[in-house]
Amino acid sequence: MTVITPYSPRPRLPLSGGCLRLGAGLTLVAALGLAALPAQAQQLPSFRNLVKKVVPAVVSIAVTESAAAAAADDGGDQGAEPTPADRHQKVFGAGSGFIIDPSGIIVTNDHVVGGASKITVSLADGTQLPAKILGVDQLTDIAVIKVTADKPLPYVSWGDSRQVEVGDWIMVAGNPFGLGNTVTAGIISARGRDIMSGPFDDFLQLDAPINPGNSGGPAFDLNGGVVGVDTAIISPTGGSVGIGFAIPSEIAEGVVSVLEQHGHLDRGWLGVGLADDDSGDGVRVTMVEATGPAGHSGLRAGDRILSVDARKVDTALGLIRAVAEIHPGQRAHVSFSRHGRVFAANVTIGLRPETQSE
Known part of the structure; x- marks a missing residue:
């Protein structure tokens, strides 16, 4: 059965040992079979300049939390008293985010970092920094976290999701399957999608390949503005089938501003x-x-x-x-x-x- 799946609800990926790491190289997954259509490919945009412009501000996020907290997040038996072993056992998850201010303010999903006992952010240059949560909003699945660096960090700016239309190109960047620094391209497939995840559903639907670990990452317009925050996919397998959803910037930007200032959002x-x-x-x-x-x-x-x-x-x-x-x-x-x-x-x-x- 096809189900709606948040594509990084603490995916239990090993962050060491057998986890494949491809370093800091960038991967562009192009759509439409361009190798077989060289004439048409010449008419389609190249994303290389956009990649150079925005990817330095995209981060990978690793989290740890207690097994008891993970069980609560996943709908486990919240009435059961955790054992001492439960309290000390740790589980791992991975997600994505993007820097919106050179002081180290980062946007991601609540389901990536909410409840985490430890958050580690990996910058595009490989630098790893601890992060703290400034605020979360469960109803829109948005979280704001912060890192402290010894220099101003690269950052991206919000675009205007009200100006993007069905058929417009977008580029997604993030940390799928813990690989880090991966970009994919596609189009806006639909607007105003309600996937029954909450009362404020108003998602952009994307066909750019997004997978577990992309949660919290940005969707860019061709000018490099963030027009969406990737948050969910529809998939029978848990991987990309070309139907993904992003919180539009017209919603996310306001929520982020309030969370950054107050740590919570009163509605x-x-x-x-x-x-x-x-x-x-x-x-x-x-x-x-x-x-x-x-x-x-x-x-x-x-x-x-x-x-x-x-x-x-x-x-x-x-x-x-x-x-x-x-x-x-x-x-x-x-x-x-x-x-x-x-x-x-x-x-x-x-x-x-x-x-x-x-």
Whole structure:
């Protein structure tokens, strides 16, 4: 059965001993069978200048954590008390990341470093540095970590994912299977993908080969801007079949900025259950938590929310995102319809719990 698989959920790769290492060489996996199509190949872009420009800022990440923590991450028996042997046993994982500031600020995935007891970052020149976590956001699978070096580090800048279209070329760089310093090329296959991993799914779909260990690595546009953070693949085998997903920069950049400054991200919450409606007339409220923000403001099951702070909403996902962007404690003007009449309520937005209705 084809399954959606986060492609570096602590892949248990040996980081020493029998692990094949290819040094710092770069590998470009080109698409479309270029060797068999020399005439067409002349019309396709070369990525060599882009590689030289951005790959020095791409890093490999190795993590260790206790076996007990790994079991909890993987859905193990969290109620069982770990034995002394469990607490000291270590497991290994690998992933990727990219430097966004010469002081050593690095972006990666939460599922790469979340819960790690030790993080080691390998730079493109082979330098290894310990890293600390500045902040993580599980709902978008983004983490920010930091290393300290004796000199400014190479870095890359954010691109604008709103400007990339289906069919545009992208290049992915990272650490697949622990090999390090590998780049692959492909195109944007689709936008706005919801892979049912969370309420904020809005992924870019890529056909560039990405594999276990690429998690947290960057997807670049041809100008060298980071337009996506690689996070998941669909695969029946766990390896690349040409369907990968990246968090678009329009989402990732804002999350990273907040995590860098505050270490966590507070999102707004209404306290309602929601359902889309074919009528297109707002979003239907299916349930209201009596003690939640919406309940205190008089909203009821059966109401249709039309807008939040004059921002029209016509899908449950759109409403969730609109509310999430409002800082908890702020008041929002919510327009809704009930039995054909339009009403308004000033709702004091709450803090979104980890698990709850919207």
